[in-house]
Each structure stands twice: as C-alpha cells, then as structure tokens.
Amino acid sequence: MSYEWPSRLWPHQRRGCQEIVDAIARGERRIVCTAPTGGGKSQMMAELILRASSEWQKSVLYTHRRLLLSQTSRVLDDNGIEHALRAAGHKPSLLRDVQLCMTQSEYNAVFRKERHGLHRADLVETDELHGQGGEMIRLIHDQHYQQGAAIVGFTATPLDLEGEWDRLVIAGTNSELRKCGALVPAIVYAPDTPDLRHIRNYQIGVDLSDTDNAAAILRPGILGRVSEHWLRLNPDRLPTLLFAPDVAGSRFFATELSKMGIRASHIDAKQILHRGKLIDSTDENRERILDMTKTGEIEILCNRWVLREGINLPHIACGILAAVFGSLKTYLQIVGRILRAYPGMDSVTLIDHGGNAVRHGSPNADREWELGMTSAVEAGKRIEALRQNQELEPIRCPKCGMMRLSGAACIPSPPGCGFICSKRSRLVVQIDGSLKLIEGPSFPPRKVSIKSDTQATWERYFFGARRSGRTVNQALGFMYSQEHYEPPRDLPYMPLNLADFYEPISSIWPQGTPFPHDRLRPKPFVKKQEKLF
Numbered sequence: 001m002s003y004e005w006p007s008r009l010w011p012h013q014r015r016g017c018q019e020i021v022d023a024i025a026r027g028e029r030r031i032v033c034t035a036p037t038g039g040g041k042s043q044m045m046a047e048l049i050l051r052a053s054s055e056w057q058k059s060v061l062y063t064h065r066r067l068l069l070s071q072t073s074r075v076l077d078d079n080g081i082e083h084a085l086r087a088a089g090h091k092p093s094l095l096r097d098v099q100l101c102m103t104q105s106e107y108n109a110v111f112r113k114e115r116h117g118l119h120r121a122d123l124v125e126t127d128e129l130h131g132q133g134g135e136m137i138r139l140i141h142d143q144h145y146q147q148g149a150a151i152v153g154f155t156a157t158p159l160d161l162e163g164e165w166d167r168l169v170i171a172g173t174n175s176e177l178r179k180c181g182a183l184v185p186a187i188v189y190a191p192d193t194p195d196l197r198h199i200r201n202y203q204i205g206v207d208l209s210d211t212d213n214a215a216a217i218l219r220p221g222i223l224g225r226v227s228e229h230w231l232r233l234n235p236d237r238l239p240t241l242l243f244a245p246d247v248a249g250s251r252f253f254a255t256e257l258s259k260m261g262i263r264a265s266h267i268d269a270k271q272i273l274h275r276g277k278l279i280d281s282t283d284e285n286r287e288r289i290l291d292m293t294k295t296g297e298i299e300i301l302c303n304r305w306v307l308r309e310g311i312n313l314p315h316i317a318c319g320i321l322a323a324v325f326g327s328l329k330t331y332l333q334i335v336g337r338i339l340r341a342y343p344g345m346d347s348v349t350l351i352d353h354g355g356n357a358v359r360h361g362s363p364n365a366d367r368e369w370e371l372g373m374t375s376a377v378e379a380g381k382r383i384e385a386l387r388q389n390q391e392l393e394p395i396r397c398p399k400c401g402m403m404r405l406s407g408a409a410c411i412p413s414p415p416g417c418g419f420i421c422s423k424r425s426r427l428v429v430q431i432d433g434s435l436k437l438i439e440g441p442s443f444p445p446r447k448v449s450i451k452s453d454t455q456a457t458w459e460r461y462f463f464g465a466r467r468s469g470r471t472v473n474q475a476l477g478f479m480y481s482q483e484h485y486e487p488p489r490d491l492p493y494m495p496l497n498l499a500d501f502y503e504p505i506s507s508i509w510p511q512g513t514p515f516p517h518d519r520l521r522p523k524p525f526v527k528k529q530e531k532l533f
Contacts, residue, residue: 003051010180013040016171017047020152028166029150030141032129034369035172037156037336038183038314042072044171045125045154046079049098053081057122062140064103064132070283071312072127073100086119094119107136121149128309129153130329133162156309156336157329159375173366174339183339186319186350186363187415188394189401191229192427192435193355193442194219194324204383204473205376205502207326210304213245216324217354220433223256226322229351229401230262230300237262238317238349239293242302243334245323250302253322257300264300265289267307274298281306309333314340317348324354327375331356335363347415355426357403358393358442359383376502380473386443393441395424449485458487466505473501492523 003021005014016033023031035041049059061076063069069087076083076098084093086109087102099119103126109115124144126132132153141151141163153161158168177183194216196202201212208216226242234240244250247268254266254273266273272281272289279285292298294315301307304323308330319338325331338348350363357363361382385391394403397410399419410416425439451457458479465475472495480486487494495501500508500519508519515522 003054005047009043009047010040010172010177010182012172012176012180013044013047016169017044017051019169019171020048021051023167023169024150029145030164030166031150031152031169032158032161032165032167032371033152033154033169033171034156034158035154035170036174036177036183036339037309037333038340039156039172039177040182041127041154041156041171042075043079045072045127046075046081048123048125048152049076049081050079052123053097058097058120059123059125060099060101060119060121060144061125061127062101062103062106062132062137063127064137065128066102066283067286067306067311068127069100069102070287076100092116103132103136103140107140111139118143118147120147124149124151126151126153129155129161130157130159130333131309133160138163157332158369158371159327159329159373159378161371165371168369168371170369174364175366178364181341184341184345184347186335186339186348188350188352188357188362188403189229189233190352190355190357190394190396190403190426191401192225192353192429193358194353194429195431196324196355198431201470203326203376203471203502205326205328205374205379207330208245208324210246213324214249217245217322218249218252219429219431222322222353222429222433223253226253226320226351226353227257227260227262230318230320233349233351234318237296237299239296239298239313239315240300240318240320241293241307241313241316241337242300242320243308243323244302244304247304249322250304254300254302257302262300263296263298264302265292265298266302268304269306307337311337312340313337314342316340317342317345319348319350321350321352321354321356325356325360326379328360328378329375331360332363332367339363349415355442358386358426362394374499374502377499380502381498383443386441387445389445393424393443395422396426397421398425398427398437446480447485448488450488454487455491457483458491459493462493462505466509469504469506471502471504472508475505476501490521492521494521495519496521 020031052059063072083098083100084096085100086092087105110118199212244253251266251273254264257264270281272279272285293301316338386393392405396403397419398421400417402410402416408422409420410418412418423439424441427435428438430436461475461479476486509516
C-alpha cells in the first residue's frame with residue numbers, strides 16, 4: 001500500500017517527496033532536492049520525517065544557523081513531530097527518534113570531544129546544503145552513510161556542492177510556485193550600476209571581498225540615490241530588506257537613513273543597531289527585530305549576509321540590493337527573500353544598485369539545474385551568451401529605471417512610466433560618484449583575432465596568470481584590455497572544458513607537474529632540424 005501524501009501539500013511538494021522516496025527505494029542514498037526559495041522545503045522535510053516515523057524509522061535534521069534552528073523547530077512542532085535539540089544551550093535527549101541538530105555543535109560533540117555518537121538515523125536531512133560545505137558536514141554525512149542512512153540535502157541553489165550525489169530532485173520552479181500561489185513576481189528597477197573596472201581581482205562568478213564590494217558601492221552620493229529611489233518606488237514604505245556591501249556599510253545605511261526620518265535598523269550575526277543603540281544579536285532580540293518589520297516599527301532592515309538564506313519573512317515587499325553579487329548562488333538566495341506571496345501583494349519591488357539582474361538574469365526566471373553546476377560557470381555562460389547575442393539583455397528605462405526584456409516603451413504607470421526608448425543603456429557610477437550614461441550592451445562582444453604573434457602573446461598572459469593565481473578567464477580579460485583583442489578558443493593552452501575557464505590556472509596545471517592533456521589544449525611538438533654542418 002503506497003503512502004498518501006497529505007492534501008495540504010502543493011503539487012510540486014508532493015512530487016518532490018515521492019521522487020525522493022522512489023530514489024531511496026532504488027538504492028540511491030545521496031540525494032539533493034531543490035526548489036526555489038518559498039517552495040516549502042521545510043514542510044517537505046517534515047513530511048519525509050513523518051513518513052519515516054510511520055515505518056518506525058529514525059530521522060535527524062541538520063541546520064547550520066541559530067535562526068534556522070528555532071525556525072525549523074517550530075515547523076516540526078506545527079506538524080506534531082516530537083523532537084530533541086542537539087545544540088549549544090539545549091539539554092540533549094539522545095533517545096528521541098527525531099533529532100534536530102546544529103551542525104557545528106554535533107561535529108564538536110561527536111568528532112572533537114567524543115561525548116556521544118551520531119544519531120543512528122535511517123533518514124538524514126540537511127537544510128541549506130549549499131551553505132554546509134567543508135569537513136564538518138562531510139564527516140557527518142560519511143559516517144551516516146556508512147551506517148546505512150539515506151542522506152537528503154535541501155537547497156534552492158544546487159551550485160558548488162561538495163561530495164558525491166546520486167540524484168537531483170527538482171521539486172518546483174518559479175513559474176510553478178507562482179501558479180500555486182507560493183511566490184509573486186518581482187518588478188525590477190536598476191537605477192544605477194557600479195563601475196567594476198577598478199576592482200583589481202574581479203572574477204566572474206565569485207563574490208567580491210567585503211573590501212572590494214564597499215569600494216564598488218560606497219561612492220559619493222550612494223545614500224541619496226538609495227533613499228530617493230526607495231521613496232519613489234515604494235511610496236507606501238512597505239517593509240524592506242537592504243543588502244549592503246559589508247557590515248560597516250549596513251550600519252552606515254541604517255544610521256544615515258534614520259537621520260532622514262526613515263525607520264531603519266541593522267542586524268548582523270553579533271549585534272543589532274536599533275534606534276541608535278547596539279544590542280546583542282541573541283535569538284530573542286533577532287525575533288523582536290524581525291517582528292518589527294511586520295508592524296512597521298522598522299521600515300528598512302539593513303544587513304550584509306545574516307538575512308541571506310532560510311529566513312521566512314513573507315511580508316517583505318521590497319528589496320534593495322546595495323551590493324555586488326558575483327555569485328549566482330548568492331544572488332538567488334538573496335532575491336528569494338522577497339518573492340514569497342503575502343495577502344494583499346500581487347508583486348514585490350526589487351531595486352538593484354549592483355548590476356546584479358543583468359549579470360545573473362531575472363529573479364523570476366526558471367532555472368535548469370543539474371548536478372555538478374558551479375556559480376562561476378553559470379555566470380560565465382550567461383555573460384558569454386549576452387556577448388554573443390544568444391540571450392537578450394534587459395532594457396533599462398532611462399527615466400524610471402524599470403527593466404523589461406523587449407518593447408519600444410516602458411510599461412505604463414504603475415509600475416513603469418511609459419517612456420519610449422528601446423536602446424539598451426545604464427547609468428554607471430564612476431569612482432568619484434558621478435553618473436555616466438552608457439549606451440549599448442553591458443557585455444559587448446569582444447574582438448577575436450589571430451595574428452603572427454598571437455600564440456606567443458597568449459602564452460605571456462597565460463603564464464603570467466598562472467604565476468599570480470588567476471583564472472584563464474582573467475588572463476583573457478587582461479589580454480583584451482591590453483591588446484584589444486582575444487585569441488581564438490582553440491589555441492594551445494586553452495581549456496578543453498568550460499568549467500576550467502573559471503579555475504585558477506595554477507590548480508589546472510600546478511608548478512612542477514606534467515602537462516594536463518585532459519584539461520588544456522597541448523602545444524604541438526615541433527622537432528628541431530639538425531644542422532648538417
């Protein structure tokens with residue numbers, strides 16, 4: 001007799017749960033389940049635990065952040081699942097069949113202090129799998145796997161995943177979630193975009209360091225631009241999350257916006273800045289601050305990373321991206337914070353000051369996922385597609401900043417302005433804070449040439465990048481900036497695989513190792529002629 005999934009689940013949730021169960025039945029015990037943010041992954045985890053309990057099986061669920069621990073515990077409680085908590089500050093109850101663990105606490109207790117063993121579970125669930133890489137979760141997963149457990153990792157962004165996985169279950173797309181009422185579309189505005197040419201180590205698909213991000217964003221006039229566009233595009237001052245370039249930048253925005261009469265606060269992993277006072281970022285204080293965004297006591301809640309993932313705040317109606325997100329994974333996690341449906345909202349507003357929507361595409365788009373995908377390759381593929389006109393770059397209205405894919409006129413007001421202009425253009429923030437209107441594509445095609453000395457020229461940039469730890473793509477970009485053309489991609493020392501364009505050359509071909517014939521195009525061997533005399 002087959003298990004009946006409850007009718008309260010959305011169709012994509014039921015499909016995802018059943019595919020996971022079927023995969024486990026086939027002997028596939030390392031499974032990744034993906035659904036967009038807001039797709040109800042926590043509920044799916046609870047339903048799989050309930051099904052395991054109905055067959056007298058034990059379960060364990062791992063999360064890696066305090067905010068997610070309490071949030072997940074409430075989901076289990078709401079589903080009538082009795083569970084114990086294994087985390088700092090909680091008294092363990094090791095005999096419970098269902099355990100909710102903080103990954104760091106369990107790693108310390110089991111592998112470092114040897115206080116007890118892992119929970120002998122049949123079902124192991126890992127929340128926010130994309131953020132749980134490294135030795136901790138690898139050792140935990142490996143030991144559970146050796147004990148015969150099935151391991152299911154949940155994530156909205158199956159990118160850069162570590163370890164070996166047998167199956168990827170796609171439990172929903174953005175369009176499916178909008179159809180069932182779980183998500184609403186975002187209306188995207190791009191008032192301005194930073195000039196990244198002065199960022200020395202900028203690398204496609206990789207997040208900037210906090211220092212570089214602040215250097216790109218915190219230019220003169222940024223506060224005025226952020227406040228001006230927020231007040232114009234969100235006149236009702238609906239609850240807003242602001243993502244800043246670094247923690248100091250987040251505090252700056254909260255402090256200065258407050259001086260302008262906007263009720264703004266800041267939150268990070270250690271402290272909260274509210275009404276000019278710093279308080280500890282405890283579980284209780286975080287909950288109070290998040291509740292204030294719902295009551296209107298806080299209009300804009302500023303942060304760097306702490307609200308990036310796993311936070312369920314469906315009442316948030318507006319997002320301000322005052323940061324550059326090089327990684328597709330980071331971008332999707334952050335924009336997912338504001339897409340959840342809420343009574344009375346048929347859309348949300350996204351104000352992008354970092355050029356992120358052009359770099360990574362619409363937050364409303366469906367994504368085609370496969371195991372083994374990386375943020376660097378996906379970002380690189382999109383930019384290359386834009387360069388080759390294989391994918392359309394959005395048109396930014398020069399008057400209101402609203403983005404659209406096509407058409408001679410901006411969408412009429414509201415939410416657009418109806419201004420007629422079909423040219424692609426952008427306002428670029430210069431180093432001195434001045435704005436420069438640049439027409440044409442953000443990623444124009446690069447000239448590709450072959451000259452008598454192109455191979456020697458390419459080798460010079462290739463080996464220079466190898467010595468400095470840069471990628472093939474960075475070597476190509478530097479050569480283009482200096483020589484004003486790119487070499488063909490079929491020359492010697494070009495990667496054979498797309499992913500290797502975004503890997504450091506020193507990791508593809510380490511010093512002192514033989515030439516990697518399986519990764520780089522070899523240079524033909526030319527036999528020297530022997531002298532006759």
